[in-house]
Amino acid sequence: MKIVIHFIKKEFQQFKRDPKMFAMVLIAPILQSIILGYAANLDINNINLIVFNQDQSRLSRDYIDKFTHSGYFTITKDVNSYDEMTKDIAASKALIGIVIPRDFEKDISNNRTSHVQILVDGSDGNKGSIAFGYTQGVTSNFSQQIILESAARRGIKTSAGSITPEVRIWYNPELKTRNFMVPSITALILLLTTTLLTSLAVVKEKELGTLEQLIVTPIKPWQMVLGKLIPFVILGFATMALVNSIMIFWFGIPIRGSIIFYLFSSFLYILSTLGLGLFISTISKTQQQAMMVSIFGAMMPMIYLSGFAFPIENMPKIIQYITYAIPMRYFITIIRGVILKGIGFADLWREALMLFIMGITILFLSSLRFKKRLE
Amino acid sequence: MNSIVVKNLTKKFGSFTAVDEVSFEVKRGEIFGFLGANGAGKSTTIKMLCGILEPTSGDALVGGFSVAKEPDKVKQNIGYMSQRFSLYNDLTVEENIDFFGGIYGLEGNLFEERKKWVLHIANLEGKEKLLTSSLPGGIKQRLALGTAVIHKPQIVFLDEPTSGVDPISRRNFWDLINSLSAENITVLVTTHYLEEAEYCNNIILIDAGKLIAEGSSKQLKTNYIKVPIFEIECSNVVEAMELLEKQDFVGETSIFGNNIHVITNEKFKDESQIHNLCKSSSINVKRINKIIPTLEDVFIHLLEKGKK
Numbered sequence: 041m042k043i044v045i046h047f048i049k050k051e052f053q054q055f056k057r058d059p060k061m062f063a064m065v066l067i068a069p070i071l072q073s074i075i076l077g078y079a080a081n082l083d084i085n086n087i088n089l090i091v092f093n094q095d096q097s098r099l100s101r102d103y104i105d106k107f108t109h110s111g112y113f114t115i116t117k118d119v120n121s122y123d124e125m126t127k128d129i130a131a132s133k134a135l136i137g138i139v140i141p142r143d144f145e146k147d148i149s150n151n152r153t154s155h156v157q158i159l160v161d162g163s164d165g166n167k168g169s170i171a172f173g174y175t176q177g178v179t180s181n182f183s184q185q186i187i188l189e190s191a192a193r194r195g196i197k198t199s200a201g202s203i204t205p206e207v208r209i210w211y212n213p214e215l216k217t218r219n220f221m222v223p224s225i226t227a228l229i230l231l232l233t234t235t236l237l238t239s240l241a242v243v244k245e246k247e248l249g250t251l252e253q254l255i256v257t258p259i260k261p262w263q264m265v266l267g268k269l270i271p272f273v274i275l276g277f278a279t280m281a282l283v284n285s286i287m288i289f290w291f292g293i294p295i296r297g298s299i300i301f302y303l304f305s306s307f308l309y310i311l312s313t314l315g316l317g318l319f320i321s322t323i324s325k326t327q328q329q330a331m332m333v334s335i336f337g338a339m340m341p342m343i344y345l346s347g348f349a350f351p352i353e354n355m356p357k358i359i360q361y362i363t364y365a366i367p368m369r370y371f372i373t374i375i376r377g378v379i380l381k382g383i384g385f386a387d388l389w390r391e392a393l394m395l396f397i398m399g400i401t402i403l404f405l406s407s408l409r410f411k412k413r414l415e
Numbered sequence: 416m417n418s419i420v421v422k423n424l425t426k427k428f429g430s431f432t433a434v435d436e437v438s439f440e441v442k443r444g445e446i447f448g449f450l451g452a453n454g455a456g457k458s459t460t461i462k463m464l465c466g467i468l469e470p471t472s473g474d475a476l477v478g479g480f481s482v483a484k485e486p487d488k489v490k491q492n493i494g495y496m497s498q499r500f501s502l503y504n505d506l507t508v509e510e511n512i513d514f515f516g517g518i519y520g521l522e523g524n525l526f527e528e529r530k531k532w533v534l535h536i537a538n539l540e541g542k543e544k545l546l547t548s549s550l551p552g553g554i555k556q557r558l559a560l561g562t563a564v565i566h567k568p569q570i571v572f573l574d575e576p577t578s579g580v581d582p583i584s585r586r587n588f589w590d591l592i593n594s595l596s597a598e599n600i601t602v603l604v605t606t607h608y609l610e611e612a613e614y615c616n617n618i619i620l621i622d623a624g625k626l627i628a629e630g631s632s633k634q635l636k637t638n639y640i641k642v643p644i645f646e647i648e649c650s651n652v653v654e655a656m657e658l659l660e661k662q663d664f665v666g667e668t669s670i671f672g673n674n675i676h677v678i679t680n681e682k683f684k685d686e687s688q689i690h691n692l693c694k695s696s697s698i699n700v701k702r703i704n705k706i707i708p709t710l711e712d713v714f715i716h717l718l719e720k721g722k723k
Binding site: 248 | 495
């Protein structure tokens, strides 16, 4: 064990002199937090709207006012021709275009249905469908209001029962993308330090020939593995503390669940990411190779297939099956569960168990391969 | 007393035999030269002797321990330094010494004493805080050797330790090797510089995995070339060499500046054959001497013979 401690001490002495390492460990987490906290925003608050009002009646203006008062829309322009409207939508000046027909008020007051045309820029499917949903909501509310008013005018009391939803949004009451994204940064940062940096550090020794020197010393392979991995576990947890502090104190997202369980499952997750790092170091001859393999072979699939960036439920069935082989998938579920929902071991033990099994397997096989490569 | 005894050591990688039934012995405190072309099997042999690579068959006792059966004990009793300075460039002198001392399990007074010794032989007393990357090549190499033997091993393996180092540093380094040998440490060294081989007590030459010559440098020069060797100083060295090579009484030729060394063969009768040959062509011979072969002559002769 003393030998392992000597090894760990040496690793930290090397960290101290490596500015690249500092940048990765300190700047990467801060940058990730800023990017995912501010830039990766799927929320839609401000939909630009163009109106081509051919009617210019009181009722048509009332209808348009409903949009501005909803708080979701800003009217960028009143246009006088259909062409002008399509040009603006093509130029992304507006997401939604509304065309109100000439006989809008007349039709409605004669108890006829009026058809309003809605144009949606659907190039960003997600944004388009949300904006369309809001448009439909405003329109049906307005239409309901007209019916009720006309019934009241004719002295008909509407006694039919109706449903009013009383909505309580749980876990993320403001429905902010940020609250969903920021906690997962922990998974990304741990992946960066334990997979990428570990593989780089081992391959660096290979490149410099110091690994060759270590092999002729009486140091045992398991001591070398521990000595090489423990510093990155410590580093990983330090960056995790940093990221979570930013999350709690800057973005105001508290950890609702058990911190112990959170740390424990992070450790289980690290087992597999360290194992991957070690594995990558056994198949790479240069640091550049290790970097490429880490990024394209480990990090990209993890980010895309873990539910970090895209919801797993929306993936084709076959890809959904593949995601079961991605350790980060389980960790993301745990992170969101613990931080946003405040649930713990009782609900997340399956994910924790999967992380444990995957971690032990990957780490064991990689260590075996590492040992074999040394000989 | 022998500190290394190698017996029929063999290593096969698939169908390729890298080291083929090699046997030799190294006496305690001896400087032992290990020569051979690149890819001849030197590194593979050294790796087996260090306990890193398991022999396919045969065995070697290094410091009394079998490399096949007790590689861990072998490792505790040897030092190893390769041509790549295997120190951490981003650590200071002291941190490197502390790290390797720690890995060999040195502690307390013994460690302090050895640390002082390493600093002393590397001429780095008072410069412990310098970054290793900032040291000049020769000093770095001495530090590397010092840390490689920090645990006072009986045997040290040096794999081309002087490649890429200037002649003065090289000479100083050999003084250091001599002082290790004086302390009764066995030094096994591989090198490409044949003048360095002259510093060794005993030498072996390995080619295509087989041991093809062994002995002191004097023995090698007398035992392995029985035919006369001539040094010819002449004009048109290259033409002369081409001409000589075509003759049936010539084995090998090689150029040394303005001179040609001619290793003859069994068909050779006397010097006049060379004189006559040169007279019949336009080559102007200044001098012909019968010489004692250099190590280079011996090796070229042996390696060429091996090719045939």
